[in-house]
Amino acid sequence: MRSETNAVTGAVTWGLLAAWAVHDTEEVVMVQRWLRTRLPELRGRFPGVPEPVWRGLAGMDRHRFGTAVAAMGVVVAAAAADGWRTGGRSAVYRTALNGFGAHGLVHLAQAAAVRGYTPGSATTPLVVLPFTLWARARLRRAGLLRPTRPRDVVQGLAFAAAATAGSHAIAHRMLRGR
Numbered sequence: 001m002r003s004e005t006n007a008v009t010g011a012v013t014w015g016l017l018a019a020w021a022v023h024d025t026e027e028v029v030m031v032q033r034w035l036r037t038r039l040p041e042l043r044g045r046f047p048g049v050p051e052p053v054w055r056g057l058a059g060m061d062r063h064r065f066g067t068a069v070a071a072m073g074v075v076v077a078a079a080a081a082d083g084w085r086t087g088g089r090s091a092v093y094r095t096a097l098n099g100f101g102a103h104g105l106v107h108l109a110q111a112a113a114v115r116g117y118t119p120g121s122a123t124t125p126l127v128v129l130p131f132t133l134w135a136r137a138r139l140r141r142a143g144l145l146r147p148t149r150p151r152d153v154v155q156g157l158a159f160a161a162a163a164t165a166g167s168h169a170i171a172h173r174m175l176r177g178r
Helices: 012-047 051-058 061-083 091-112 123-141 150-176
Strands: none
Touching: 012 051, 012 091, 012 123, 051 061, 061 091, 061 150, 091 123, 091 150
16 A cells, blocks of 8 residues: 655656556557558668568557557556555656656657658657656656666666567467467
């Protein structure tokens, strides 16, 4: 149970799950159509990308992607719950928050690389980055967050990448043979 000495509100901690849900809803809604329409062009534009990457993207169906998103939801919910339980003191929560914000920057870099929309790039400037900056400011005001170091960004990106890879591996294993 949450103690009364917690330094931040549920909006800061559970807000991570809410912001993630809005962001990933965009991805779930848009990824299939985007892949179908943009993949042929991208293969021609980026010939150095290994063939297994293209095959993996081409084989990403709605069920597999949705299952991966659900698995990621479990990870984000656990991090948000730990943040709430500890009043924002949880290293897991803060790393997940940093990863969420840094992954938003990756979405913007992807959109720049393809010179257009990519799934997730619309909610990044509207939800991901504003929430991350707001939550980090609240944690900083509560004395729970030191200034960002490059190491924190790398840890956040590594957390996001590992959670993404793990979520997709779970989806692949669960839906194998479908």
